[in-house]
Amino acid sequence: MTSRVEHTDVGAYALGILGEPDRTAFSDHLATCPSCTAELRELSGVADALAGIGPLGDDVAGAGEGNPAEVVDLLRRRRTADRRARRGTFVIGAAAAVTLVAGGIAAGTAISGEGGSVPVGHSAHGPAEEAYRTGTPLAGKGASGVTGGLVLETKGWGTHAVLELRGVKGPLECELVAVSPTGERRVVTGWAVPERGYGVPGSPEPLYVHGGVAWGPAGIDHFEVRTNGGDTLLTVAV
Structure with missing residues (x-):
């Protein structure tokens, strides 16, 4: 990076292994590059996870001797391959690369079922x-x-509803429906239940889904979880 600043060198900067001239140049670059600044915040967890990790043995194929430069190379190559993907996808790749070198230490971010990213050490929900x-x-x-x-x-626009559901097996298609005091019905959200189900033996984790309805709480009598076959699985009074 001595001749020009490379956006992909944010990994090397995060790990603190750039030489002084390159580190200074990249520090100046951060002041004018929101993309690299945001990426550096994401990669801070990677740098923290690597702190104090010594070289690994030869049992990790392709990991060399735990050389931090190899981590940067993996980060850089992943970044180049995924430059058109959204940033969350790159962070998964970065975490995978660090895991190879760090011998199984979870680093980077964990992606939830809803698509959000959660830094290491925080809730993975x-x-x-x-x-x-x-x-x-x-x-x-x-x-x-x-x-x-x-x-x-x-909410200003109505009511946000978050559902926890256990004890269901699929395959099913379900909807969460809001019902007014006059019997009017509005679909809040819908989903599919796989054959293994949720909150059952062999698949103990419950299902969590959320959605919204334009009515305020005063305009809702109860909610129903209904299947595509017309069966009511759960009723929640408001």
């Missing part, structure tokens, strides 16, 4: 699960073996 866990759930009344609840948030 998706946004729907996190909203449910931090809210005050309304318990639902379920069909045989089905349990669950809702967390409701009043």
